[in-house]
Amino acid sequence: MNNNKNKPTAAKQQKMSQKQEQAPVGKQRANPAPSCPLPPRPVKTMIKSCPLPPKAPAAKPVPSKCRLSSRESTGKKTPAKSCRLSSAPADKMANKMAAPSRKSTSKNNNNNNNEINNNNKENGLNSHASLVTGTETQRGPVHLASSIEEGKRMLNWLLNPITAESFFDQYWERNACQVKRKLPDYYSQLISFQMIDEMLIENQLEFTTNIDVTTYKKGVRQTLNPVGRAMSPAIWGYYGDGCSIRILNPSTYLPKLRQLCSSLQEFFHCLVGANVYLTPPNSQGFAPHYDDIEAFVVQVEGRKRWRLYAPPQQSDVLARTSSRNYKQEELGKPLFDAFLEAGDILYFPRGTVHQAVTDPKQHSLHITLSVYQQQAYANLLEALMPSVLERAIKHHLTLRRGLPLDIWQHVGLAKGGKQSEQRDQVLTSTKQLVQRYLMPTDAQIDAAVDQLAKRFQHEALPPSIKPEEEVRTVFGSRSVTDSHGQCLCDYELTENTKVRLLRANILRLVAEGSSLRVYYYVDNALEYCKNDPNYMEIQPTEAPAVEALITTYPKYLKIGKLPLRSADRRIEVATALWERGLLMTEKPFK
Numbered sequence: 001m002n003n004n005k006n007k008p009t010a011a012k013q014q015k016m017s018q019k020q021e022q023a024p025v026g027k028q029r030a031n032p033a034p035s036c037p038l039p040p041r042p043v044k045t046m047i048k049s050c051p052l053p054p055k056a057p058a059a060k061p062v063p064s065k066c067r068l069s070s071r072e073s074t075g076k077k078t079p080a081k082s083c084r085l086s087s088a089p090a091d092k093m094a095n096k097m098a099a100p101s102r103k104s105t106s107k108n109n110n111n112n113n114n115e116i117n118n119n120n121k122e123n124g125l126n127s128h129a130s131l132v133t134g135t136e137t138q139r140g141p142v143h144l145a146s147s148i149e150e151g152k153r154m155l156n157w158l159l160n161p162i163t164a165e166s167f168f169d170q171y172w173e174r175n176a177c178q179v180k181r182k183l184p185d186y187y188s189q190l191i192s193f194q195m196i197d198e199m200l201i202e203n204q205l206e207f208t209t210n211i212d213v214t215t216y217k218k219g220v221r222q223t224l225n226p227v228g229r230a231m232s233p234a235i236w237g238y239y240g241d242g243c244s245i246r247i248l249n250p251s252t253y254l255p256k257l258r259q260l261c262s263s264l265q266e267f268f269h270c271l272v273g274a275n276v277y278l279t280p281p282n283s284q285g286f287a288p289h290y291d292d293i294e295a296f297v298v299q300v301e302g303r304k305r306w307r308l309y310a311p312p313q314q315s316d317v318l319a320r321t322s323s324r325n326y327k328q329e330e331l332g333k334p335l336f337d338a339f340l341e342a343g344d345i346l347y348f349p350r351g352t353v354h355q356a357v358t359d360p361k362q363h364s365l366h367i368t369l370s371v372y373q374q375q376a377y378a379n380l381l382e383a384l385m386p387s388v389l390e391r392a393i394k395h396h397l398t399l400r401r402g403l404p405l406d407i408w409q410h411v412g413l414a415k416g417g418k419q420s421e422q423r424d425q426v427l428t429s430t431k432q433l434v435q436r437y438l439m440p441t442d443a444q445i446d447a448a449v450d451q452l453a454k455r456f457q458h459e460a461l462p463p464s465i466k467p468e469e470e471v472r473t474v475f476g477s478r479s480v481t482d483s484h485g486q487c488l489c490d491y492e493l494t495e496n497t498k499v500r501l502l503r504a505n506i507l508r509l510v511a512e513g514s515s516l517r518v519y520y521y522v523d524n525a526l527e528y529c530k531n532d533p534n535y536m537e538i539q540p541t542e543a544p545a546v547e548a549l550i551t552t553y554p555k556y557l558k559i560g561k562l563p564l565r566s567a568d569r570r571i572e573v574a575t576a577l578w579e580r581g582l583l584m585t586e587k588p589f590k
Helices: 106-123 147-159 164-170 193-202 232-240 255-268 377-395 421-437 442-459 540-552 567-579
Strands: 177-179 211-217 220-223 244-247 273-279 294-309 336-341 345-348 353-358 364-371 498-501 507-512 515-520 534-538 583-585
Touching: 147 164, 147 255, 147 345, 177 336, 193 232, 193 244, 193 273, 211 232, 232 244, 255 273, 255 364, 377 442, 442 507, 442 515, 498 540, 498 567, 507 540, 515 540, 534 540, 540 567, 567 583
Parallel strands: none
Antiparallel strands: 177 345, 211 220, 211 244, 244 273, 273 364, 294 336, 294 345, 294 353, 294 364, 498 583, 507 515, 515 534
């Protein structure tokens, strides 16, 4: 988990680290790195959940003890167990029982995992490999599917047998949830020990930028990053010495993980980041802390003991920034204490204090998916209120009038306990001005939301293009030359060509001053915010065409139906958007 206060989480790979001690690059180690054992294959399937704090109390309070007892599954139904963390400090707790109603599909998952393993062996880190979830038949043809529904399907696969609807109803921003599957290969296609080794060899990963080496011993957290490239022997040397390895931007190098994140970001309408954590047996890499993200801990290999604690203060619930490192004596008893094994997943809301340690005899490899960072109403109001105030000042003379001459004598810290007619008048007038003039209009709220969506366009991962999409987009186009050296394109759009957006959120129409811009993420780098935001400026007369494409999605629209002044202009605009990779044709263009 992110262990740096105010440090961007998951995919936010900035060249930052905590106070660290530099380790010599050429450090010699007495013992070679131990091998990484594969986890045993359990037989039974069990699902359990552990909820976290509700927004409003919904259960009767119980003593400050949170009982966790497992239930074995019987038959096809898979009962779940939950333990709620209170939204207040740790001395106020509650628990409740919950049971996802969806039936378990263990047999199908076993068959699916065999297919996944075969796929992994054949492709390794092949950039053309696709993530196989066993639910592909639910979506229908790829070129007709909605990217938002596709992201929801991916979330269902992650949380199976809990559905997305049940998850948001029972757990999202309220309660932690653990799913235990007893299917150790469930997530194995996303990453493995071997994939990490190949990634280090085939790419130039840098310490601090891409890799962190961490330890947490005797209550002291250390980052041991040397300077320069993270070579495979150095990483495994640190790992053999008991250090944890954190990979900060693994989706850059792992196509299937990138496909998962890029699909989920369409559903969540925000960046979905990923960090990978590899921890040797009997080790802990990070101090207890909380983060400013909604966290999905995906256990891929081995097992790890997780302990969750209620947010220390009411103001820490759904925290907007990451915390400092806590000492063990500050935490009290955990409200959740259980092992996560290969194939399991654990969700907990931002503000949940957590720590994790590996089993004495097993390593751990897990992915933390992070969502909804800086995606609260508070962020909307921060974007909204400056423009509201600016407009109010411009249009209302009252806000531009001078303050009373003697305001310093009646209002301020030193005057707070004193009553006077002048003080009451200033306080009352100020509150009335706020109520009368600082109410936002619908248009101002639209503009503020556009600014948040513009940020998403800059942060998002580029889309993972599937083969069915490649033959309908510019990514499958190949130009040739004739005998005279003239370039010949292999596509031609007409008024009868049907097109739609490549993804539901692939672009955003934003008013910037007196101009209109279309921001888009299709050309984003794999590294977080590596380049400036991508956009194109359009004429006001072209905005209705963009709006038509947005509102029509996921259906296709004939180019001839675009609300533009002429057939030539309709074809020009559609072709320009298609050549930018923003549109897809209904039929393969060849």
